Amino acid sequence: MTKFIVPKEIFHGLGTLENLKEVKGSKAVIVIGGNSVKNNGVLEKAQNFLAEANIKSAVFAGVEADPSIETVLKGAEFFTQEQPDIVIGLGGCSAIDAAKAMWVFYEYPESTLEELAAPFAVKTMRNKAIFVAIPSTSGTGTEITGLSVITDRKKGTKYPIVSHELTPDVAIIDGELCASMPKHVTANTGLDALSHGVEAYVSNIADRYNDALAKGSIDLVFKNLITAVEEPNNLESRQAMHDASCMAGMAFTNVWLGIVHSMSHQIGGTFGVPHGCGNAILMPNVIRFNAKVTDKYEDLAALSGKSTAEEFAQDVSELRATTGVAGSLKEYGIDEKEWNAKLDTLTENALKDPCTLFNPRKPTFDEIKAIYQACYDGTAISF
Template structure:
């Protein structure tokens, strides 16, 4: 085996009240990056500003990050940072806000770069010449607070690009369960299944190691136990805390082991149709597991450790309990028009096959395999 590495944030604060740690920072200016109005609505944005002020840190707010952050959004945010000159970047909100803030950070530190300059793995230059990064997730799903990943959408090409760079792992992650308690039930479901997809794909990844497997297995266990409770009882603090921690654990696994076809395909069908990433993952996961079982015994390994009869059935069962459809044609979140699906299928399959996450999927999937899986997940067909 070649030399490997294992990276996680230098510091992780977790548990009730952990947001208060912002008041202990040392610095002068902070750029706070957030998405829509939820962090403002529930008072977390105001609290963040006040805690930074208590630390003697002046701040600006860069808001309006959309659910699928675009190249234009990150460029605009980077310009605001260049104008203000922060030494801390504080990303608070869902995965989209955290992902966008990471790439804003890159363009703040290196304004001469274009988006095309950073989309190839290994092309990101060194960060932390101007600022350090804090990530505070409001959803228990993307694990962007832990990872070296960011997903940005090129709206002109209708493609989501996963950007991977070890330097994008945040300096500090704050996991305060008070934030995800504000999530609506459908977002709890979608983001929770994103956690499951991260853990399952990291486990089966061809780059999985003895360092990553324990995090993946524990995350799967915690999602199976706590996601149905968090969905049914939104104010259950123990379940919210467990899901927030499971998300981070899965993130530790996949940022070091990478992912697979579930994410490759979710990135591309999300780019074409605008479907929420976690929902796409939830629908795709059982189909990809069925395909991957031909090449990997890691699902058997997980079932043995966790005492599960069938991981796919367990995932299907959770999806059904939370109202997640088993096929894209039955998905009502966006318009999955069949004519459009057929029109973009070949392009979408090729783009998914070229996605970096495909490189660590078990076996050696072809474009034809990816197309077959898209059709299976759209129509509910058996996986060949």
């Protein structure tokens, strides 16, 4: 049996923020990051739509990028004080992921982050509130996924909380919210969405349902990312990228990801390489590596009228370069001495990362290490 899980309601299209009026409840807490949703007027609009539906709202502001457990616990305390029956994560994935974790601690105050990070440890949710996700970046797909990534800065560890209980009840995919995204955030997050589509498409548990969504999302990214980066106010491209991110999220929350993510998680945690940028640097060589055991990249090459996995790898490199993202880890700025000192640890941790389990080709330590080194140098692998 294979199950396909996504939110119950997904509103998508320009102006769909207004559909907040259809959410059922009486009191909402809206969790936001910095000031972007205040400055672009989105927070005020959201609160006005809720007020029209007789839903009171309170705001928890100040979630930082890569949200910490301290912020999550502060937010949960705020929830306890406000007693919402609707939790709304509004903003980048950091704000939405923090809101998901605050929601868990609101429902189960006795939880600990370590416990929750065990696979499927989250108990039955929705005893106190439902969850609405409204993303303002087009990348991670958190509005769809049963995943929240929280950082314990004291331990220097990122904890993924994974459970379909965390899949939002309502997702609102309104491209208007993305117009204010800076160019580099648009590029990095858009390339992250591309990597979700590509990794889900070749996952070793891929199926027809997810293939259709993954392939559709990849096609949208190739047709729209450059315009979204170059013309921030082009709302059609913004909506297309928002849809792409959401569709790729639907695919990967059901069939998972591969070693682009296993390897990217390590360079993100160790060297601070932005997630989408790391993925874009790693993707062409991982495509070459996996292409030895799957012919599915040929379908993806066909989206742009080509036929081989190598041509698809080159299409990915070209899109990365055109959107202004570094071509190698050396070019990104990782110091060579530090790289050499940490390469074995990165490799060991990438092998242990849960995403490695779903990669179509099972890698060895030496193979991961050689892929890392080629991506550091900016060369192509041939094994």
